[in-house]
Amino acid sequence: xxxxxxxxxxxxxxxxxxxxxxxxxxxxxxxxxxxxxxxxxxxxxxxxxxxxxxxxxxxxxxxxxxxxxxxxxxxxxxxxxxxxxxxxxxxxxx
Amino acid sequence: xxxxxxxxxxxxxxxxxxxxxxxxxxxxxxxxxxxxxxxxxxxxxxxxxxxxxxxxxxxxxxxxxxxxxxxxxxxxxxxxxxxxxxxxxxxxxxxxxxxxxxxxxxxxxxxxxxxxxxxxxxxxxxxxxxx
Numbered sequence: 061x062x063x064x065x066x067x068x069x070x071x072x073x074x075x076x077x078x079x080x081x082x083x084x085x086x087x088x089x090x091x092x093x094x095x096x097x098x099x100x101x102x103x104x105x106x107x108x109x110x111x112x113x114x115x116x117x118x119x120x121x122x123x124x125x126x127x128x129x130x131x132x133x134x135x136x137x138x139x140x141x142x143x144x145x146x147x148x149x150x151x152x153x154x
Numbered sequence: 155x156x157x158x159x160x161x162x163x164x165x166x167x168x169x170x171x172x173x174x175x176x177x178x179x180x181x182x183x184x185x186x187x188x189x190x191x192x193x194x195x196x197x198x199x200x201x202x203x204x205x206x207x208x209x210x211x212x213x214x215x216x217x218x219x220x221x222x223x224x225x226x227x228x229x230x231x232x233x234x235x236x237x238x239x240x241x242x243x244x245x246x247x248x249x250x251x252x253x254x255x256x257x258x259x260x261x262x263x264x265x266x267x268x269x270x271x272x273x274x275x276x277x278x279x280x281x282x283x284x285x
Contacts, residue, residue: 072275
């Protein structure tokens, strides 16, 4: 079963999703559960964790798949869309 | 995997895989307009989380025309419109395949009904990243 894990960033000023970066699959979601240690903020049909912290996503992205966003790219996204202004979410579709 | 899923013998499994390979190797029509997977995301503005979404495979130029205003972001990573109105979403559905138009319209009406009493923003985007 497909199990995609994405970093999704929403800009509340624009009301727009400004980034949707695929990170990985089953290994990534396993890592995410061990890092986040909290229930997703939404869990009907898909899972979505809100208020993602930079250190959390950096740790999760260490398990990125080939072509998935890794820690270096996450740092670039943090410079472009600082998490204190934009809303960072982890999206898991399955 | 094919054997496990279908219970067929090895020879039949090879036939199935070959048939799949033939279908998957069909080359796209170079004259066809570029198409993208568009996601209409529902963001809960108090909980700061995506609570619903719909996705569409649509010609990119048709989407630009039907939304009728510049996207908030149009770069190598994403094409995105913010604060999409229900009328804009309906116009988007109107360019979807006629065979599924009515069902998609009902799906959108159900989505809006589910979130009628919550503060939401609709965001339409097409990710251009590999996955």
